Amino acid sequence: MKYEGEGCELLPFLKSKKNIMKKFLSLVIICLLILCSCGKKKQQDDDYGRSKYLRPVTMELSEHDTVQIMEQVKEYMAAFSKNDFETASHMLYYVHNDSVSLLTEKARKNFVRAMKNFTVYDCKVSEFILREEKNNEVKLAVQIIKDGNLEKGEGITHFSLNPVRKDNTWYLTVLDENAEGVANAYK
Secondary structure, eight states, X not given: OBOTTTOOBOOGGGSSHHHHHXXXXXXXXXXXXXXXXXXXXXXXXXXXXXXTTSOOOOOOOOHHHHHHHHHHHHHHHHHHHTTOHHHHHTTEEEEETTEEEEOOHHHHHHHHHHHTTSOOOEEXXXXXXXXXXXXXXXXXXXXXXXXXXTTXXXXXXXXXXXXXXXXXXXXXXXXXXXXXXXXXXXX
């Protein structure tokens, strides 16, 4: 059997209709299996953008951790509430290459200069969230208007700290979306 105008004979295994159907069905089944196995499944994420299928690293926390963080926050708030930003800045650290260090002199001066743009009349902890060793949040409600009211949320702004644990010691850092280890804090 030849195609018209081509002058070539059909391959012998395609001569029977039965073989053609078997080959066609096999090809269809293989294509379907490939398509089904290659389909990308939507990854399910938790509230922090991590895959639900990966077990997150657990961090054992104790009452000691909470007490250590709150002592530092209370000391920080005491200076901050008195507009003593110089003292408050000496309590802040930053994380770089998995090391925790006091703010650099330049960063500390920038912090003090920025904070001096307004007067703090009062502040309190409005949220306390521990997620992991580097990605946490202690949100302070800060009253910046003399006639404001912390309880009613009038005349306030928020300032967030990020407690970071290194070698079983907690340090206060300023919460920054670009900070090392901070993820999804600004969702």
